[in-house]
Amino acid sequence: MTDEGPRSIAPADGTAADTQGIKIVGFLCNWCSYGGADTAGVCRFKQPTDLRVVRIPCTGRMDPLFIAKSLIYGVDGVLVSGCHPRDCHYAVGNFYARRRMEAFKAFLPFMGIDTRRFKYTWVSASEGQQWQKVVTEFSEQIHELGPNPGVRRQTGENSKVSTGLR
Amino acid sequence: MLETDRNQLHKLVEEALPELDMVIGWGQSTDSFQTTPVFVRDAKQISQLTLGPFCSQNLTGYLVKPPALDAAPKEGAKPIGICVKGCDSRSLVALIQEKFLTRERVRIFGIPCRGTVDWNKVGKLVDLSNVKSATVEEDVLVVDDSQTTHRIKLEEVLARKCYGCRYPNPLIQDVTIGEPATPRSTSIESSYRDVDRLDAKPLEERLDFWQSELDRCIRCYACRNACPLCVCQDKCIIESREPRWLTQRVGIPEKFLFHFIHAMHLAGRCTGCGECERACPMDIPVTLIKEKLNKIMEERLGYSAGLDVEAVPPLLTFNPGDTEI
Amino acid sequence: MAVKIFIATDQLDSVLEKLATKIDLWIPALLKEDKSGPTGFIPYEPGKSPVFERQTTLPTKKLLLPQVETLLRFEYKKDPEGGSTSSIVVDDARQVRPTLVFGARSCDVRALITMDRVFSQGPYVDPYYVERRKNTFFATLVCEQNDSKCFCSSVGGGPADMEGSHLKIVKLDEGYVVEALTKEAGSLLEGLGEAVDKAKDTKAGKIVKEASKRIVGDLDTKGCAEAFRNRFAQNDFWVQMVSQCLSCGVCTYVCPTCYCFTITDETQNLKGERMRSWDSCMFSQYTLEASGHNPRPTKLERYRNRVGHKFSYIPEKYEGILGCCGCGRCIRSCPVTIDIRQVVGNLKENSNEQ
Numbered sequence: 001m002t003d004e005g006p007r008s009i010a011p012a013d014g015t016a017a018d019t020q021g022i023k024i025v026g027f028l029c030n031w032c033s034y035g036g037a038d039t040a041g042v043c044r045f046k047q048p049t050d051l052r053v054v055r056i057p058c059t060g061r062m063d064p065l066f067i068a069k070s071l072i073y074g075v076d077g078v079l080v081s082g083c084h085p086r087d088c089h090y091a092v093g094n095f096y097a098r099r100r101m102e103a104f105k106a107f108l109p110f111m112g113i114d115t116r117r118f119k120y121t122w123v124s125a126s127e128g129q130q131w132q133k134v135v136t137e138f139s140e141q142i143h144e145l146g147p148n149p150g151v152r153r154q155t156g157e158n159s160k161v162s163t164g165l166r
Numbered sequence: 167m168l169e170t171d172r173n174q175l176h177k178l179v180e181e182a183l184p185e186l187d188m189v190i191g192w193g194q195s196t197d198s199f200q201t202t203p204v205f206v207r208d209a210k211q212i213s214q215l216t217l218g219p220f221c222s223q224n225l226t227g228y229l230v231k232p233p234a235l236d237a238a239p240k241e242g243a244k245p246i247g248i249c250v251k252g253c254d255s256r257s258l259v260a261l262i263q264e265k266f267l268t269r270e271r272v273r274i275f276g277i278p279c280r281g282t283v284d285w286n287k288v289g290k291l292v293d294l295s296n297v298k299s300a301t302v303e304e305d306v307l308v309v310d311d312s313q314t315t316h317r318i319k320l321e322e323v324l325a326r327k328c329y330g331c332r333y334p335n336p337l338i339q340d341v342t343i344g345e346p347a348t349p350r351s352t353s354i355e356s357s358y359r360d361v362d363r364l365d366a367k368p369l370e371e372r373l374d375f376w377q378s379e380l381d382r383c384i385r386c387y388a389c390r391n392a393c394p395l396c397v398c399q400d401k402c403i404i405e406s407r408e409p410r411w412l413t414q415r416v417g418i419p420e421k422f423l424f425h426f427i428h429a430m431h432l433a434g435r436c437t438g439c440g441e442c443e444r445a446c447p448m449d450i451p452v453t454l455i456k457e458k459l460n461k462i463m464e465e466r467l468g469y470s471a472g473l474d475v476e477a478v479p480p481l482l483t484f485n486p487g488d489t490e491i
Numbered sequence: 492m493a494v495k496i497f498i499a500t501d502q503l504d505s506v507l508e509k510l511a512t513k514i515d516l517w518i519p520a521l522l523k524e525d526k527s528g529p530t531g532f533i534p535y536e537p538g539k540s541p542v543f544e545r546q547t548t549l550p551t552k553k554l555l556l557p558q559v560e561t562l563l564r565f566e567y568k569k570d571p572e573g574g575s576t577s578s579i580v581v582d583d584a585r586q587v588r589p590t591l592v593f594g595a596r597s598c599d600v601r602a603l604i605t606m607d608r609v610f611s612q613g614p615y616v617d618p619y620y621v622e623r624r625k626n627t628f629f630a631t632l633v634c635e636q637n638d639s640k641c642f643c644s645s646v647g648g649g650p651a652d653m654e655g656s657h658l659k660i661v662k663l664d665e666g667y668v669v670e671a672l673t674k675e676a677g678s679l680l681e682g683l684g685e686a687v688d689k690a691k692d693t694k695a696g697k698i699v700k701e702a703s704k705r706i707v708g709d710l711d712t713k714g715c716a717e718a719f720r721n722r723f724a725q726n727d728f729w730v731q732m733v734s735q736c737l738s739c740g741v742c743t744y745v746c747p748t749c750y751c752f753t754i755t756d757e758t759q760n761l762k763g764e765r766m767r768s769w770d771s772c773m774f775s776q777y778t779l780e781a782s783g784h785n786p787r788p789t790k791l792e793r794y795r796n797r798v799g800h801k802f803s804y805i806p807e808k809y810e811g812i813l814g815c816c817g818c819g820r821c822i823r824s825c826p827v828t829i830d831i832r833q834v835v836g837n838l839k840e841n842s843n844e845q
């Protein structure tokens with residue numbers, strides 16, 4: 001159900017989620033990073049299994065709302081990856097994305113969300129090894145942070161009321 | 167002083183009205199203290215126009231929202247007159263920047279602003295349920311609640327945004343009414359005090375703060391509708407059914423997501439006019455969310471929205487040399 | 492003899508605590524730690540003090556018509572044989588518990604008269620509403636705190652109007668006199684508070700008498716249904732009245748009689764819920780048709796509908812009762828201070844002039 005949030009999302013291949021239940025969503029651009037992840041797979045580089053990949057046409061498509069929605073509802077980490085700057089398939093998509101994601105990253109902690117749960121990076125289609133490194137490092141970081149409680153589901157009718165801005 | 171300014175406004179509007187389609191300004195509402203927007207089309211209505219610290223509404227949104235007063239003006243259509251305070255003028259600049267409006271379409275009556283009253287704050291000091299009259303004498307607010315006459319320093323009951331205001335004098339205008347005002351703030355530090363105060367708390371406390379504040383949100387979206395720069399209005403992504411980004415539920419996560427989207431869509435565009443916060447019936451500091459983003463834009467990209475009609479909002483452009491902004 | 496008790500001010504909390512063991516208890520309370528901040532009805536908790544001094548920002552509406560409620564749950568079950576057929580399992584999610592609202596006002600309860608006509612008196616009966624209504628009891632304050640935005644007397648109510656209430660609360664300086672108005676409500680009071688002595692009873696009687704004499708508001712609603720019809724097509728009138736409106740919907744969300752709702756199915760994978768949630772005639776999607784056409788494209792038509800529904804369609808359909816209880820909430824919360832009294836008042840003046 002919708003309010004169960006992302007925890008109910010099953011891996012696409014039908015296998016059970018990994019033992020620790022950590023879930024990371026990866027938004028990968030079609031032209032570079034998705035290919036990079038593919039390369040890593042074809043080369044049989046060992047990779048953590050917490051990542052669920054969503055393919056996007058370009059990081060320029062990366063609406064911060066995707067990241068916000070994931071983190072608010074309790075996804076443990078969000079990784080965005082696209083073509084290297086100046087290498088964007090659409091020339092400038094990732095330039096726009098970079099500003100947007102930088103701003104968003106700086107904004108997250110103000111709302112009380114740990115900014116370490118979000119990372120963006122650039123990986124090209126040939127950089128299988130680089131992809132392995134990025135995913136492994138980010139996954140380790142998220143495991144260290146542990147599960148993301150997300151935003152409290154329970155409304156406060158029974159709990160304390162706000163004291164306002166003091 | 168207010169009296170002289172009001173007379174001057176009336177005179178200027180009277181002179182200009184024949185060349186204009188209408189003049190948007192503030193008038194007395196049915197209660198004795200709050201103002202309501204008025205649309206002056208006829209010289210008979212001019213006497214309704216007022217100005218001063220009660221004129222809290224930002225009127226610029228009316229220029230671009232449906233039914234847009236004149237979205238696609240016909241050839242030779244008359245310009246629209248509008249009264250703006252300092253902060254409102256920045257919204258106007260932003261709308262011109264983003265080409266929702268051309269400068270020629272508006273005749274701007276600029277009003278240097280000494281701050282607007284936040285009636286929620288007055289309500290903490292005086293019972294506002296039966297106010298007989300409220301007036302301003304220099305820097306004192308005089309409220310008669312039919313039993314006592316309260317005298318309150320204006321400086322204590324201003325809207326939150328006013329304390330950090332760096333541009334109390336309109337940045338674009340055709341005429342000015344009254345004397346220039348002195349800014350209350352001249353630096354980033356003093357403009358974002360509330361942001362810094364919240365930022366100084368630990369992460370968990372910040373989450374807690376927003377959880378309990380946003381818990382009150384009833385998802386009426388008044389904050390969105392009041393924002394002059396929330397130009398999508400009836401086409402808002404929040405209400406899109408396909409895809410449906412937000413469920414109908416009224417849990418805190420839904421409210422968080424709504425405010426994240428609202429804030430991100432205003433990132434680098436929000437002028438900090440405070441309309442969203444003023445409109446909120448649940449007294450949620452919604453502008454504060456955007457203030458943080460404004461601060462990020464200012465510190466990292468040196469950009470403040472609504473200052474320069476030629477500038478491009480930073481998230482609508484890029485610089486290939488950006489690394490970390 | 493009706494059950495009547497007295498609760499001393501310092502005993503209120505302990506009485507409420509006992510009451511809360513008998514029934515789900517809701518009280519008007521601050522939603523923010525700020526004595527002039529927004530208020531609403533919340534479940535009672537020991538130590539939480541009710542706010543009786545002023546009308547709540549949000550009405551009691553959500554107790555009968557929650558902002559969102561699950562009407563039913565469904566689940567698709569795949570055919571185990573692997574065929575392409577699947578069955579659907581539907582489960583009624585209704586959960587209603589007896590509830591007492593302690594400290595409503597007569598306007599809040601008055602609003603239910605309108606709601607009842609719509610939801611429970613046919614031709615369509617809404618089982619969800621009906622069940623909640625049957626199980627929700629109202630202890631209503633005799634109101635002494637009307638403010639400049641209230642106009643309950645203009646719409647058929649009044650500060651001491653007890654129609655629809657189950658208990659009556661009269662606030663004295665030293666405490667509260669609570670009187671049961673129905674037998675069932677009387678049993679709720681059993682074993683609570685103290686007996687009401689003669690002096691207190693007289694004092695309470697005097698307060699009630701004075702309150703019932705008070706005329707709150709001076710809006711003349713006579714003939715408003717017809718006046719509205721005459722104004723309906725006068726675009727200029729609506730331009731004049733509501734050009735300020737932001738179409739924000741605050742007025743409908745804070746209104747105790749606005750009951751419009753929408754129904755959506757929200758599904759994930761094979762499970763889902765059918766939910767009913769508040770809607771508002773101030774929103775564009777409310778009337779948006781599948782073709783893309785919107786018969787109420789702007790705020791003018793939308794606001795006109797709000798006024799018409801409350802002051803013309805409802806009274807014409809339901810023997811003169813109005814769709815407004817005069818609480819004034821929409822006036823207080825409107826960000827651009829639109830005053831429905833002014834609009835309704837102006838319907839009549841020069842109605843036939845163009």
Ligand code: SF4
Nearest residue numbers: 393436439440441442
């Ligand atoms: S988001 Fe709020 S403060 Fe910013 S421009 Fe819009 S109404 Fe003004």
Ligand code: SF4
Nearest residue numbers: 383384386387389446
């Ligand atoms: S105006 Fe206030 S209550 Fe309404 S949606 Fe915005 S924050 Fe929520």
Ligand code: SF4
Nearest residue numbers: 736737739740742825
């Ligand atoms: S609250 Fe006021 S501005 Fe908002 S929809 Fe209602 S009348 Fe219009």
Ligand code: SF4
Nearest residue numbers: 746815816818819821
């Ligand atoms: S229309 Fe306004 S005054 Fe009438 S019941 Fe609704 S909120 Fe109250």
